[in-house]
Amino acid sequence: MGEVVLEMKNIIKDFPGVRALNDVNFEARSGELLALMGENGAGKSTLMKVLSGVWPYPSYQGDIYLRGELKRFYNTKEAEAAGIAIIYQELNLIPDLTVAENIFLDRQMTNAFGAINWGKLFAETQRLLDELNITDFKPTDKVKDLTVGKQQLVEIAKALSKKADVLVFDEPTSALTDKEVAALFEIIRKLKRQGVCMSYISHKMEELQQIADRVVVLRDGKTIGDVTPIAEITLDQLISRMVGRDVKDMFPKGQFQRGEKVLEVKNFDIDNPDLPGQKKVKNACFCAYKGEILGISGLMGSGRTELVSGIFGAPPGPAHGEIYLDDKLVRFRSPHAAIEHGIGLVTEDRKRIGLILGQSIIQNMMISSLETVTNVLGIINQAKERNLAQDYVKRLSIKTPGLDVKIDTLSGGNQQKVILAKWLNIKPKVLILDEPTRGIDVGAKVEIYNLLNKLVEEGVTVIIISSELPEVMGISDRILVMCEGEIVAELTREQATKELIMAYATGSQK
């Protein structure tokens, strides 16, 4: 590990109604990866935005030193020029442009007349992708045609292309497959050898043990404890630094009595709209019961999201098959119909199809269940609405300065809680959650599991999709494993092991 490259001293950053950073101090060295951990809303992303000039001087207080030199960035360009690159938590790509254009967005390769040198642009991008071992997409692909995971890789390639010597990753792996994560870690190791100073934000503990050298924890805008080598701290210590108390059970599991069959899916197919004859979901058959949590596992792209969207009345292509709800055949032509029958779906891609960005928390929270606060004329009872929303804020401990602030200003985890509140308020009979804990801190995860347990006790049928094996295994009563559009296995809680699930998920066992 090398000399100190970056130092942030006494950083304070205020937003209307919240002090996001309150006297933060830390330093990072060359050739190391410094993990930055903390609960949702602790200020991690904000800290990195201060570093990268998104929040320019003097909108914050405190000093930033780069190789011992005091730096004040008035905009992101200046930070970039000083060798700082960030991969933001939220994707910032332009959907209609190609991968290459996005990567070299602000440094287009132009000839003397200002026309883009496409050949060079694509070649350069290809070289970069090769270097990163990325073969899943081409420089000429449009970003909007890529999955979120691949878009994330484009962001990473973009940051790396800037040849920065301070590199910040803000939850880069939240949408990556295991293979993509492994590739990323390979790149990170290489960068370490080249002496790049990296800072890495993540809620995934296992990852950090693999890749981080030292760790620093933020809580409520303050650094808790010193920067500590990862080898010298236990997981429990880390968690208690983050949440301020000991978390005994990472996967609390309620004991329920399995009740009657609620949902039955028979011979369910979804055609692939882009490839005629191909199917996204093949002949899915399964049941879900009252009083149980049904987990769905599988690799990304195995058809899990398509399956549940199909049940919810929003299939990506023509769907065939039968769905029975309480033994009655139902056919949902739209999510509207599904919701009316008491089915809720917490979608996977929060920013694109989950949130209504630019609008308030209360609007986002109530939009699916306005009936609960309106009279026969459709007029909203504001007092009732606010009390209800305030209740959810308390119950889910959503960290927000108020109900009227834009949802964009909440930290990722708190946005997710708002979405959960939205679905709880439809009083669902069946609640389907697609990767509900992505980007959520340990403490909040446990809260969510407890909440799900409570829902099941109240008689809700819960179906949860998760890519994290410990999670599905920890909280489900039964686990379905999907592989290439098919449900290839149904395992009980007792049968399920990591190895078995992976064997089914990768198709090596049938």
Added chain:
Amino acid sequence: MANTAPTTEQPATGFLQSEGMRAFLKFLKDNGTLVALIALMFIFSLWDEAFFTPRNLTNLARQTTIVGIIAVGMTLVIIINGIDLSVGSIVGLAAIVVTLLMQSGVNIWAAILITLLLTGVLIGLWNALWIAHYNIPPFIITLGMMTIARGIALTLSDGGSVPVTDPVFGEIGGGFFSVMVSTIMVLLIFAYLLFSQYRDLKQKQQYGVTVKQQELITTGVVTLLAGAIVLYAFSYRGLPYPVAIFAVIAFIGSFTLQHTKFGRRIYAMGGNEEAARLSGISIKRMKIAIYCIITTLSALAGIMLASRLNGASPNLGNMFELDAISAVIIGGTSFSGGVGTIIGTVIGAFIISVLNNGMSLLEVPTFYQLIIKGGIIILAVWFDVLSKKKRG
């Protein structure tokens, strides 16, 4: 928001930093259109003494109503990321249909109802069918309807104008409440406005939202000022019926957007249509409703115009779509959807008619009027884009 440094950290130095001044500046920033309207009225009043007379102000208010009513509907359409270019032609068509019906002996009220249904609801359904069901961009469909409706109007009327003889019909667009009744109504309305501002404030405080005293004073003063101007204007002959109709429609529109399920859903759709669909909003039904509302309002505007003019010509309403869209955009509704208010649109509509009225008084040649109006629209859109950039 992103790039503004918090001012709290700077020490308060003198007048510019004083609480009152800051609240005033914030008001200017948040209410740019209102300030522009007041400034325009002020300038025209100084320029030409005929401008700020009860007679001219009454006229101005009447001129605003037609485009204003359409603009209320256009606000909803633009909030959901749509557009309706057929509104101007529908005004012409509705005017022709209602007058022809009456000419052929149909009772006035029946004629009005039939016109609203045929040229309003029916055309709206037709537009919505293509937009909501077949996913054709609204721009294309309503552009087509713009020509079709105009063509039908010309065909029905044989290209000529249709007179109206029934005096009752002329009252709709030309009548007045007596000065006395108007005064009482205006006083009641403004008293209610002041009261509801006060009530909102109390509610906000209850929910822990801090509201600056100065802000409250500023809005109160503006409301009183507006009330005074209105009273002064209507001392001429009283409150014109069309203005009252416009006020009612604007109120219903505003209330719907702010306080109803339907309004919330409109904003949600505009903010993120896919998220709205997955939240259980029936996008098709919403689009059908909204595209019907705007065409029906346009048909109503056409009827009112025919009434005021005591006759119809098939070219009525030419380019009204432009004025309506401008009013909406000037009023702060964003072309990228999800944002906008009726009150903003009403102010925008008044800005347009103050410009029209003032420039005519000053005898600015029509050519220049067009250029100036176009410039202002571009300015408003630029402002919208700029403020979005700052926020992003």
